[in-house]
Amino acid sequence: MNEAATLARRSANWPAIYVAALAVMGAILGLLVWATPSQDGAKAWTDPMIPGGWMAWTFPVALFFWTIASLLVLFTILAIRFPEVPRRGILRIETTRGDRLFISLLGSAFICLGWLFFAGPPVWLALALCAIFAAAVFRWA
Numbered sequence: 001m002n003e004a005a006t007l008a009r010r011s012a013n014w015p016a017i018y019v020a021a022l023a024v025m026g027a028i029l030g031l032l033v034w035a036t037p038s039q040d041g042a043k044a045w046t047d048p049m050i051p052g053g054w055m056a057w058t059f060p061v062a063l064f065f066w067t068i069a070s071l072l073v074l075f076t077i078l079a080i081r082f083p084e085v086p087r088r089g090i091l092r093i094e095t096t097r098g099d100r101l102f103i104s105l106l107g108s109a110f111i112c113l114g115w116l117f118f119a120g121p122p123v124w125l126a127l128a129l130c131a132i133f134a135a136a137v138f139r140w141a
Helices: 003-011 014-035 059-081 097-118 124-140
Strands: none
Touching (some): 059 097
């Protein structure tokens, strides 16, 4: 990396960047919660956010996409702030943080699909398994 890029990275106001990213993602989350339909003052989390829309945009679906977008923003900021060197783990391939995120998201999708096939709809335990899987991928892969 050249000297100008290193100096620019060091002189950036990182706390302000972190706060700005957090404020934007928090505002988007607040907008999603605000847009969630309510019945008699209680939020109806699984009702469509867009009645008659082509896709079932419910709050859980919107929250899923918000989480993915937040992870992408976080990992972009981390990649700029702390450049990384690919490492070779248990998978025997060189991976970066972004590669490990992709592997953990893909593996989590398969864990949840398998859970739905074998155990049925409540996927809370599957989400716990996904978190353990993601932690293992980031630690050892």
